[in-house]
Amino acid sequence: MATAHKEPNYIGVFWWLLALTIIEIAVIYMPLAKLAIGILLVGLALSKASLVAMYFMHLRFERRTLALIALTPLLICVLLVFALLPDLSATPHQSAVASQVSTTPH
Amino acid sequence: MTQVATMHPSVEATESPLTPESWGKLGMWIFLIGDAMTFGTGIAAYGAIRYGSADWPVPSNVLGIPLTAFMTFLLICSSVTMVLSLSAIKRGDQRGLRNFLLLTILGGLIFLGCQAYEWNHLIFHRLPEKGFSFTGHLFATTFFVLTGFHGMHVTGGVIYLSCIVIQGVRGRYSAERYNPVEIAGLYWHFVDLVWILIFTFVYLL
Numbered sequence: 090m091a092t093a094h095k096e097p098n099y100i101g102v103f104w105w106l107l108a109l110t111i112i113e114i115a116v117i118y119m120p121l122a123k124l125a126i127g128i129l130l131v132g133l134a135l136s137k138a139s140l141v142a143m144y145f146m147h148l149r150f151e152r153r154t155l156a157l158i159a160l161t162p163l164l165i166c167v168l169l170v171f172a173l174l175p176d177l178s179a180t181p182h183q184s185a186v187a188s189q190v191s192t193t194p195h
Numbered sequence: 196m197t198q199v200a201t202m203h204p205s206v207e208a209t210e211s212p213l214t215p216e217s218w219g220k221l222g223m224w225i226f227l228i229g230d231a232m233t234f235g236t237g238i239a240a241y242g243a244i245r246y247g248s249a250d251w252p253v254p255s256n257v258l259g260i261p262l263t264a265f266m267t268f269l270l271i272c273s274s275v276t277m278v279l280s281l282s283a284i285k286r287g288d289q290r291g292l293r294n295f296l297l298l299t300i301l302g303g304l305i306f307l308g309c310q311a312y313e314w315n316h317l318i319f320h321r322l323p324e325k326g327f328s329f330t331g332h333l334f335a336t337t338f339f340v341l342t343g344f345h346g347m348h349v350t351g352g353v354i355y356l357s358c359i360v361i362q363g364v365r366g367r368y369s370a371e372r373y374n375p376v377e378i379a380g381l382y383w384h385f386v387d388l389v390w391i392l393i394f395t396f397v398y399l400l
Contacts, residue, residue, distance in 0.1 A: 136396035166235035
């Protein structure tokens with residue numbers, strides 16, 4: 090039975106979550122490139138989220154299909170970002186042009 | 196006879212797919228996956244609006260990181276007390292169940308108190324100071340939509356857990372019957388998980 094699994098070390102997971110949160114806050118004050126900070130933060134957030142899902146929500150001990158289904162919202166939202174990108178890439182240029190136009194006469 | 200069947204789900208004729216222990220757990224997972232879509236779409240829309248904006252501020256210059264870091268810590272702690280209350284009732288420890296659940300609820304209430312303080316401070320002091328009024332800039336609007344939607348989930352969670360603790364005091368749960376506690380825990384951990392993402396994408400990034 091799925092419930093017969095050995096109980097995970099919850100306090101250990103807590104220390105991990107705490108350490109990753111402290112690293113996250115430290116990262117934003119580090120003199121790194123914006124892209125590097127972004128990648129680090131997304132990576133840290135996703136690892137914290139998966140720690141919570143795997144150990145606190147016991148996804149690690151459930152059937153694999155349930156874990157795969159639980160992952161679909163993430164996949165769909167990443168696809169959504171890519172679907173929105175073509176519309177968005179036009180906007181910053183437009184606003185940059187608009188601000189240029191409004192500043193040049195002065 | 197029926198009681199025996201419910202206490203040992205493995206002998207039920209129609210076992211829940213994916214979650215053999217109970218149908219309730221499957222139901223909660225389906226709800227949470229739908230809810231994750233809502234939050235995910237909200238965060239994706241936030242990213243889209245921010246990427247398309249020319250005058251988006253650096254969030255950590257406007258929002259208070261120390262307070263929200265404390266709020267993150269609080270939710271992580273309340274998630275831990277939630278799993279500890281589940282593991283207490285799995286051992287048949289009624290007092291552990293009640294005390295850890297009450298600590299979890301307390302964590303949720305302090306979180307909401309911090310959020311009320313934060314919103315009040317932002318709306319009346321910080322945002323006007325920085326030139327982003329409550330309704331005047333998408334930075335403020337998206338912030339309040341995302342954190343407000345999450346705060347509503349925490350409020351719902353506090354009510355949900357209060358119902359569970361009342362049932363616990365009435366002795367409804369035992370080492371054989373802990374499934375409702377586990378299902379409530381799934382919801383609470385999900386709220387914690389969403390806050391981890393909101394904290395990163397809205398406050399830090």
